[in-house]
Amino acid sequence: MATTSKQYKAIGEDLWKGRTEKIVRANPVLSTIFPESPHLGLTIAQNAELFTLTYGALVVQLIQDYEDYAEVNKQLEKMGYNIGTRLIEDFLAKSNIGRCADFRETGEVVAKVGFKSFLNITPTVIHSAPAVPPSNRPNSPATPSPASTANPSFSLTFDENPLTEFVELPDEALEGGLWFSNVLCGVIRGALEMIQMQVQAEFVSDVLRGDETTEMRVKLIKYLEEEVPVGED
Amino acid sequence: MRGTNSTRHCNCVFYSDWHRTKRPKLANEGGILPGVSRAMSPVPPSVDSSSNGTPFTSPRNTLASGSGVVVAVGDATSHSIAALLQTQTISTSPSPLQTSSTGLPFDEEAKLVYGVILSLRNMIKRLSGRDEQFVNYRTSAYKLHLYETMSGYKFVMLSDPLTDSLRFVLRSIHSGPFLEYVVRNPLVSMDSREKGIDNEYFRASVDRLVRGLSVFN
Numbered sequence: 169m170a171t172t173s174k175q176y177k178a179i180g181e182d183l184w185k186g187r188t189e190k191i192v193r194a195n196p197v198l199s200t201i202f203p204e205s206p207h208l209g210l211t212i213a214q215n216a217e218l219f220t221l222t223y224g225a226l227v228v229q230l231i232q233d234y235e236d237y238a239e240v241n242k243q244l245e246k247m248g249y250n251i252g253t254r255l256i257e258d259f260l261a262k263s264n265i266g267r268c269a270d271f272r273e274t275g276e277v278v279a280k281v282g283f284k285s286f287l288n289i290t291p292t293v294i295h296s297a298p299a300v301p302p303s304n305r306p307n308s309p310a311t312p313s314p315a316s317t318a319n320p321s322f323s324l325t326f327d328e329n330p331l332t333e334f335v336e337l338p339d340e341a342l343e344g345g346l347w348f349s350n351v352l353c354g355v356i357r358g359a360l361e362m363i364q365m366q367v368q369a370e371f372v373s374d375v376l377r378g379d380e381t382t383e384m385r386v387k388l389i390k391y392l393e394e395e396v397p398v399g400e401d
Numbered sequence: 402m403r404g405t406n407s408t409r410h411c412n413c414v415f416y417s418d419w420h421r422t423k424r425p426k427l428a429n430e431g432g433i434l435p436g437v438s439r440a441m442s443p444v445p446p447s448v449d450s451s452s453n454g455t456p457f458t459s460p461r462n463t464l465a466s467g468s469g470v471v472v473a474v475g476d477a478t479s480h481s482i483a484a485l486l487q488t489q490t491i492s493t494s495p496s497p498l499q500t501s502s503t504g505l506p507f508d509e510e511a512k513l514v515y516g517v518i519l520s521l522r523n524m525i526k527r528l529s530g531r532d533e534q535f536v537n538y539r540t541s542a543y544k545l546h547l548y549e550t551m552s553g554y555k556f557v558m559l560s561d562p563l564t565d566s567l568r569f570v571l572r573s574i575h576s577g578p579f580l581e582y583v584v585r586n587p588l589v590s591m592d593s594r595e596k597g598i599d600n601e602y603f604r605a606s607v608d609r610l611v612r613g614l615s616v617f618n
Contacts, residue, residue, distance in 0.1 A: 253591055257584045260550055261576040267531065267551060362552040 176276055180284030183262055187285065216288075220333040227348060237344030244347070248354020249361075255286070256359035267363075271388045272297070274365065275322030278356065278386075283324075291324040291384075321387035323372075329382055337376045347371045349382070356386055364392040413511040415598045417607060514557060518547055537566055548572055554579075570614060578606035 230240045263281060268274045272295050279293040297320040331349045347353075353369040360367045366389040373379035505513070522535045537546040539562050548556045548571035556571040556579075582603040583589045589600055 254584045256552055257550070257554075257575075257591075258580060260552060261580050364553075 172273075173276060173280065176280035177284070177290070179263060179265070180281040180290070183281065183285030184288050186262070216330055217333070220330055223331050223351070224335060231341070231346075237341060237346040241345070241347050241350045244350035245354040245357070248351035248356075249358035250354075251351070252355035252358025252360075253362050255355060256362045259285070259359070260363075271320040271365075272322070274360070275324075275386070278360075279322075279324055282359075287330055289326065289328055289330065291326045294323045294325070296321055296323070319387050319389065321385060324384045324386065326382040326384070329375075332376055335376060342377055347374060348376050349374070353384060356384075360386075361392070366390050366392055413508075413515075413597070415603075415607075416507070416511070417604065419611060514545075515555075517545075518555060518557065522549075536568060546571060548575065550575060570611070574607055574610060577610060578603050582606065 227240070227244070230243055231237070234240050234243065259282060263285065265277060265281065268277055275293045275295055279291050284290050298318050326349075329349060331352070335348060337346065337348065341348075347370075350371065353371065356369045357367055367386050368389055369384060369386045371383065372385050373381055373383045375382050518535070521538065525533055525535045534549065535547060537544060539545075541562060543559050544562045544564055546558045546560065546567045548568050550556075554575070556575060558567050558571055560567055582600050583598055584591065586600065589598060589603075590596065
């Protein structure tokens, strides 16, 4: 699996470069300033700052409007969901990646190709497929073990988060339970739902809240089956 | 019908044609979503719709949006270039035209197309497994090309039977005009049951793309 992992990293890298190349080339001013691409990083930095500031302003506005941090979390997630349903099309069109064999591979692709190509970060992935413990009670012959509803999941650990570049949370936000980057959970939920996976994504820790790491847990609820029109099959 | 947000439907959301031997009949009332194609929408009962400025006004303002919609997964986008290039096509006024040889109204044609694609796809999946994809089929009169994305969107194109596979065209429609004017446009709903993709830019760029093909005419 190590080679596939490297391949995904390479694909993510290419997509990221392709994207930024396009932005610079399409802009007549920028393309004269950066005729070759060694200083592309500079333009990215400027775009990233604008992005960070915009997101921060958005969260602040939501807090002012709703005044309830749980509600803000929900709204961020909802916005992320709408973004995700569209982002997946962009991703599929650009990356040409085929269907993933299992949820483990999905996690790898999300982290190494998805996040890399859109945000230029590569969160670390930790997979976990909970197994059913064997039932070893001698008094219960032929008890069928519970159907292994092993809901596989993976955790993404973010070493760097472009959304939170300049952010420090005030005390009320900390007490209110705000997950600042909750939009990312929505994006993942929306994107995966469009490719027939129903997942639950939530943050379990956040450096902004004083925790050690920023970690998001994505759990597969079920694979969605296609519906057939009424009256057929 | 499940309660999740992911149910997608099998309605045609876009139609455009370039050459067609015989026009299909106009769609029945309630059978076609507004904004799919001006040429195929039923004639409005009153003439009030002419008072609106844009050329793509929905003639279905009076109908309930839920009528006549078959609900299923798989958003179908149809483009047709039919065989034997003859009469000029897209008329701007939905006046009654000569009926097609099958005599089917457009919305039923669209449903037929979707049904055929779905059945063929399922059959192929059962025969060969998840990895194989139904690509195109050919009859003596036309060839139907299909490109389906992992997210369930289906792009269909009908062409002359002698054409090579136009799947790459459908792919470029997906990566080009669709991505730019539908996906990236927050005002166009990706999953609409009530409205077709009624977007001027999209229509124009698809038109441009198709007309620029070497196989076109």
